Amino acid sequence: MTDDAKPGLSRRGLFGLAGAGVVGAGIGFGVDRVLTPEASTSGAAGVYPFFGENQAGIVTPAQDRLHFASFDVSDISRNELQELLEDWSYAANRMTSGLGAGEFGPADGPYDSPPDDTGEALDLPPAGLTITFGFGPGLFDERFGLGGKRPEALIDLPHFPGDALIDGLVGGDLCIQACSDDPQIAVHAIRNLSRIAFGRAKLRWSQLGFGRTSSTTRAQVTPRNLFGFKDGTANLRAEDTNVGKEIWAQNGDGPAWMTGGSYLVSRKIRMTIETWDRTSLREQERVIGRNKGEGAPLSGGTEFTEPDFAVTGRADAPLIDETAHVRLAHPETNSGATMLRRGYNFVDGNDDLGRLNAGLFFICFQRDPRTQFVPVQLSLARNDAMNEYVRHVGSGIFAVPPGATSDRPIGAGLFG
Ligand SMILES: C=CC1=C(C)c2cc3[nH]c(cc4nc(cc5[nH]c(cc1n2)c(C)c5CCC(=O)O)C(CCC(=O)O)=C4C)c(C)c3C=C
Numbered sequence: 001m002t003d004d005a006k007p008g009l010s011r012r013g014l015f016g017l018a019g020a021g022v023v024g025a026g027i028g029f030g031v032d033r034v035l036t037p038e039a040s041t042s043g044a045a046g047v048y049p050f051f052g053e054n055q056a057g058i059v060t061p062a063q064d065r066l067h068f069a070s071f072d073v074s075d076i077s078r079n080e081l082q083e084l085l086e087d088w089s090y091a092a093n094r095m096t097s098g099l100g101a102g103e104f105g106p107a108d109g110p111y112d113s114p115p116d117d118t119g120e121a122l123d124l125p126p127a128g129l130t131i132t133f134g135f136g137p138g139l140f141d142e143r144f145g146l147g148g149k150r151p152e153a154l155i156d157l158p159h160f161p162g163d164a165l166i167d168g169l170v171g172g173d174l175c176i177q178a179c180s181d182d183p184q185i186a187v188h189a190i191r192n193l194s195r196i197a198f199g200r201a202k203l204r205w206s207q208l209g210f211g212r213t214s215s216t217t218r219a220q221v222t223p224r225n226l227f228g229f230k231d232g233t234a235n236l237r238a239e240d241t242n243v244g245k246e247i248w249a250q251n252g253d254g255p256a257w258m259t260g261g262s263y264l265v266s267r268k269i270r271m272t273i274e275t276w277d278r279t280s281l282r283e284q285e286r287v288i289g290r291n292k293g294e295g296a297p298l299s300g301g302t303e304f305t306e307p308d309f310a311v312t313g314r315a316d317a318p319l320i321d322e323t324a325h326v327r328l329a330h331p332e333t334n335s336g337a338t339m340l341r342r343g344y345n346f347v348d349g350n351d352d353l354g355r356l357n358a359g360l361f362f363i364c365f366q367r368d369p370r371t372q373f374v375p376v377q378l379s380l381a382r383n384d385a386m387n388e389y390v391r392h393v394g395s396g397i398f399a400v401p402p403g404a405t406s407d408r409p410i411g412a413g414l415f416g
């Protein structure tokens, strides 16, 4: 992060100025440095532009670290909510470009005021930082006059069999997903956005994640989750021809303000890894439906071979068990439903019995959770052999609006 403040430009109202042509085209927020053609299309030098048709942090390559935060909006007006989203967009655009969160750097600006940036990212590159904003169902209640703007796809998630949700880990009016290859950068982003929101929105719950459990481009090696299995082999990826149709809300899908957006579902899933670690390799592979070494389906082939659920072995038993995770999650079992998974491992310390509070912070993006996440999760919740080793303790659903531009902050379409 560099400290090249742009005195003279105030954070609030910049969008208006840019829209009116007062700030030069492409310079909104004073971050001309990143709005070069290379940086805005290629993610060169670890920069994924904040501005764009769709938000970054979805189909852009999954980074190694996550800080996810859910917020409750305080007792503020509709205008103040709009200003918060402007201020967040301004800061997010700067931080993803490698700049400080505010006009002034952490070590300059008015000496008698708190600095505009907290400072821990000074001298660090953005390391692929993406900041992705989402709106929870609560934002569309009576407080801000947004009831008529709620997309039908932004459902209240149903109760799934076996759910053990903890109140404090569920829901939220707003969410921010910050991903980077440097944990300090992801934390810096959430910390500064929370600071900026002071008095307007308050953290409800948050989650740190390490070790991506998905690949979102073919160039990435498939990582492993805390069960030790490759995770993300059959994920939707940027190169897939159908990816856009599966994850972006299309014209006519719902309210126009969501076109080019997506729906994020998060599930905090505890994994009882101590029990798993005492389980035979045969049982572990039966539960997943793939082998542990290569990640190949138990029906045969190599990692990227499509599973064949019809193949049987001894005593005519299917090689991929009827209750195996990959069978129950596969599009073939779910009327073709797919999703883009973008989750992370977590370890939140340990309990009194000396067991790690470990698991997978599952995140997925899709065009419509009613036909994608929900039926797949229902099928898993009912029959997945993995249920013996996992427990869903947190949950969230958020409408992720299309990307911001230099004259339209995130969610601008909501207030039109
Ligand atoms: C509702 C969606 C899903 C939840 C929740 C979920 C939890 C979960 N998954 C693993 C480990 C693996 N999942 C794998 C594949 C896979 N999982 C889902 C969906 C959910 N998983 C899908 C759609 C798929 C792809 C199915 C397919 O098309 O074949 C795999 C296999 C490798 C891979 O393809 O990624 C593993 C391993 C854990 C540990 C977990 C909760 C803790």
Ligand SMILES: [Fe+2]
Pocket: 325, 329
């Ligand atoms: Fe899975």
